[in-house]
Amino acid sequence: MKMDEILSVDGMSLQTAAAIVGVGFITLFLFIRYFNGSKKTSSALPPPPEIPGLPLLGNLLQLKEKKPHRTFTKWAEKYGPVYSIRTGSTKLVVLNSNDVAKEAMVTRFSSISTRKLSNAIKVLTYDKNIVALTDYGEHHRTVKRHILTSTLGPNAQRRHQIHRDTLLENVLKELQAYQQEKPLEAVNFRKVFQDQLFGLSLKEVLGNDVESVYVEDLKTTFSREEIFEILVIDPMKGAIEVDWRDFFPYLKWIPNKTFENTVQQMYVRRQAVMTALIKEQRKRISNGKQTNCYLDYLLEEGNSLTEQQILMLLWEAIIESSDTTLVTTEWAMYELAKDPVRQDHLYREIKTVCGSDEVSEKKLSQLPYLMAVFHESLRKHSPAPIVPPRYVHEDTQIGGYHIPAGTEIAINIYGCNMDKNVWESPEDWKPERFLDEKYEAMDLHKTMAFGAGKRLCAGALQAMLISCTAIGRLVQKFEWSLRDGEEENVDTFGLTTHRLHPLQAVIKPRN
Ligand code: HEM
Numbered sequence: 001m002k003m004d005e006i007l008s009v010d011g012m013s014l015q016t017a018a019a020i021v022g023v024g025f026i027t028l029f030l031f032i033r034y035f036n037g038s039k040k041t042s043s044a045l046p047p048p049p050e051i052p053g054l055p056l057l058g059n060l061l062q063l064k065e066k067k068p069h070r071t072f073t074k075w076a077e078k079y080g081p082v083y084s085i086r087t088g089s090t091k092l093v094v095l096n097s098n099d100v101a102k103e104a105m106v107t108r109f110s111s112i113s114t115r116k117l118s119n120a121i122k123v124l125t126y127d128k129n130i131v132a133l134t135d136y137g138e139h140h141r142t143v144k145r146h147i148l149t150s151t152l153g154p155n156a157q158r159r160h161q162i163h164r165d166t167l168l169e170n171v172l173k174e175l176q177a178y179q180q181e182k183p184l185e186a187v188n189f190r191k192v193f194q195d196q197l198f199g200l201s202l203k204e205v206l207g208n209d210v211e212s213v214y215v216e217d218l219k220t221t222f223s224r225e226e227i228f229e230i231l232v233i234d235p236m237k238g239a240i241e242v243d244w245r246d247f248f249p250y251l252k253w254i255p256n257k258t259f260e261n262t263v264q265q266m267y268v269r270r271q272a273v274m275t276a277l278i279k280e281q282r283k284r285i286s287n288g289k290q291t292n293c294y295l296d297y298l299l300e301e302g303n304s305l306t307e308q309q310i311l312m313l314l315w316e317a318i319i320e321s322s323d324t325t326l327v328t329t330e331w332a333m334y335e336l337a338k339d340p341v342r343q344d345h346l347y348r349e350i351k352t353v354c355g356s357d358e359v360s361e362k363k364l365s366q367l368p369y370l371m372a373v374f375h376e377s378l379r380k381h382s383p384a385p386i387v388p389p390r391y392v393h394e395d396t397q398i399g400g401y402h403i404p405a406g407t408e409i410a411i412n413i414y415g416c417n418m419d420k421n422v423w424e425s426p427e428d429w430k431p432e433r434f435l436d437e438k439y440e441a442m443d444l445h446k447t448m449a450f451g452a453g454k455r456l457c458a459g460a461l462q463a464m465l466i467s468c469t470a471i472g473r474l475v476q477k478f479e480w481s482l483r484d485g486e487e488e489n490v491d492t493f494g495l496t497t498h499r500l501h502p503l504q505a506v507i508k509p510r511n
Contacts, residue, residue: 043395043402048082048093051075058086060247066240067492069385069414072096076415082399084407088247092389092408093398096415098422098448100399104390104409105453109136111396113454115388116408120241123263124270129309130316133388136454142304143313144458150297151204151317152458157465159292161361163203164466167196168473175478179507186483189333190502193470194326198228200466201321205314206281207293213280217272227277230269231315232322238266274311320459323498324383329467330503332377335429336471337480337505338487342431346373347510350476359472361465367472368441372431374468378449380429381497385414387451414497416448478507 053059063071072094075083081097095101104112113136117128125133131147134140150156174192199209214221222230243259245252281295290296294317298310305313336343349369350359357363364371390409397403418426423433439446444464450457457463474480483504491500 043397045397045400045402048084048399048401048403049079051079051083051085053086056088057247058088058090060087063087068410069412072386072410072412073415073418076412076419081415081419082401088244089249090247090408091406092410093392093401093403094410094412094415095398096412097419098416101411101413101416101448102452104398104411105387105451105455108396108398109453111394112390112392112409113137114391114393116391117388118239118246119243119259120263121239121388123267124235124238125316126308126312129312131313131458132316132320132455146298146302147294147313147317147458150294150301152462154461157461160204160462163200164361164469167200167466168470170196170199171470172473172477175474175507176509179478179509183508184506186486186504186506188502189505190326190330190499193329194228194322197326197466198224198232198318198322201318203293204321205294205317206277207284207291207295208281210277210280213273213276215272215276216279217275218269222273227273228322230266230273232319234266235270235319236323238263270315271311274315278311278314321462324459325463325466327381327383327498328374328377328463329470330499331381331497332373332467332471333474333480333505334482334486334499334503335377335380336373336475337482337503339429340481342373343475343480345369346472346475347479350472354476359469359476361469364465364468364472365442367468368435369431370468370472371441372434373471374464375434375446376429376431379417379423379447380426381492382413382417382447382449383497384449384451385412385497387411387413387455411448411451413448413451477510479510481506481508 051059051062054061065071073096075085075094076096081100082093082095084091084093086092095104115128115133115135117125117133121133122128128134131140131143134143148156151160171192175187175189178187178192202209210224210227212221212223213227241259241263243256245254245256278295282299284291285296285299295310295314298305298313302310302313336346346369349367353366354363359367359370387410390411392403392405392407392409394405395403398409403409417423420426434446444450444460445452445456450460483506486504489499489501489504492498
């Protein structure tokens with residue numbers, strides 16, 4: 001399928017386009033009249049408050065800095081936890097507190113179980129063909145079962161423990177070598193950790209790490225770094241590419257070539273590289289070397305899936321494994337390096353519990369402060385600050401407001417985690433808040449960071465196992481401090497809350 005088929009953009013002459021633009025604007029005028037006149041609903045419940053915006057554009061200009069979770073949170077302080085905004089012609093209801101977010105994700109889920117995607121994400125996910133973005137239903141249940149059984153569920157995670165152990169060994173070895181060679185220089189933690197996480201994802205998903213791949217369709221050999229760029233970095237950038245037609249869907253027939261070419265190129269390269277990687281592994285399988293990985297599992301069990309669906313599911317697991325766990329671990333190490341007192345508290349806990357043994361997954365339940373560091377980093381720096389928008393397909397209600405069919409819902413996880421009514425001094429990073437006995441030590445869902453209900457994150461266990469053991473081992477082995485000036489580097493970019501600048505920390509071996 002080509003991108004224009006997915007977006008249904010037709011080629012047409014300029015005259016035709018001009019004529020339709022005329023009709024488009026008349027339709028738009030009628031639409032605005034209708035929209036402004038349709039505030040009253042037939043329900044006894046009121047509509048949510050509206051954030052004032054401009055005619056036609058709605059609140060678009062107020063969101064142009066590309067960090068909508070922060071703007072949404074500011075608006076919540078003035079307008080309350082539920083309000084509506086307009087992005088062009090689309091009405092979006094934004095939810096900013098745990099109560100209303102849970103109501104939407106759990107109690108009212110049956111009326112809000114589909115998604116409406118931006119044009120970029122529609123293309124990059126081959127029109128919802130990944131677990132995270134497919135509409136709820138039989139297919140979603142099947143593919144979620146596949147990823148949990150083969151890769152992310154508790155049994156699968158036990159089988160994959162060897163990959164997590166190797167990841168940590170390699171990270172520590174690399175840091176140690178760097179420290180010995182350049183003891184006074186800051187280390188780029190992201191570079192080391194990201195590379196190993198990517199390796200783990202390739203082993204879990206394809207059965208093997210790779211150094212390079214020859215891509216027949218593009219007649220090029222790509223290095224591992226380039227493969228990472230094509231499978232992970234580019235699609236993350238692509239997912240936030242703005243196509244103005246997202247905001248004015250009735251004008252979708254007008255071409256937007258710059259956008260289309262950018263996203264199409266990402267799609268084609270990703271498709272070609274994934275095809276080549278899968279082809280190599282199929283050779284391995286045909287030589288009788290089956291292994292415990294997602295690909296081998298899907299080829300056995302996924303009979304109802306097409307080749308393209310299998311490719312998309314494999315790619316999804318690679319990109320999801322490579323990104324959010326890094327984001328959380330990098331922020332946790334930043335906060336610890338900035339706060340020597342809390343770092344020391346953690347080190348002392350580890351020393352008391354583990355003695356001369358290394359921090360291991362088995363020990364996590366005895367390390368409450370380590371778990372609290374993980375949850376507090378997830379709370380303050382939620383890697384997915386806004387849940388991919390949900391779509392209301394039948395009239396419903398949330399927080400005592402009437403929400404008509406056709407509305408989009410944005411769940412602002414960042415806003416939930418910064419809610420002053422729930423969290424004392426939410427801007428402060430204070431792991432102690434999770435030591436309160438109201439929290440179960442090993443409960444993964446102390447915050448909304450992994451979502452809730454039937455669309456709960458499938459990778460939460462893996463993220464916790466990798467991130468917590470890594471933080472523990474990193475603090476057990478080294479004393480961390482920030483490079484001069486690093487404290488100010490707190491800006492983020494992209495779809496997840498990636499630090500804009502990779503963490504630069506000075507590490508000193510502990511005796
Ligand atoms: C700290 C790390 C992570 C965070 C904060 C996180 C967060 C989330 C969130 C907020 C959702 C959306 C829930 C919704 O739509 O309501 C989600 C879904 C999902 N995540 Fe994660 N995630 C993390 C790590 C991972 C990892 C490592 C994987 C592994 C491949 C993964 C796989 C998935 C999948 C497959 C879904 C879709 C579940 C569904 O729609 O039923 N996640 N995640």
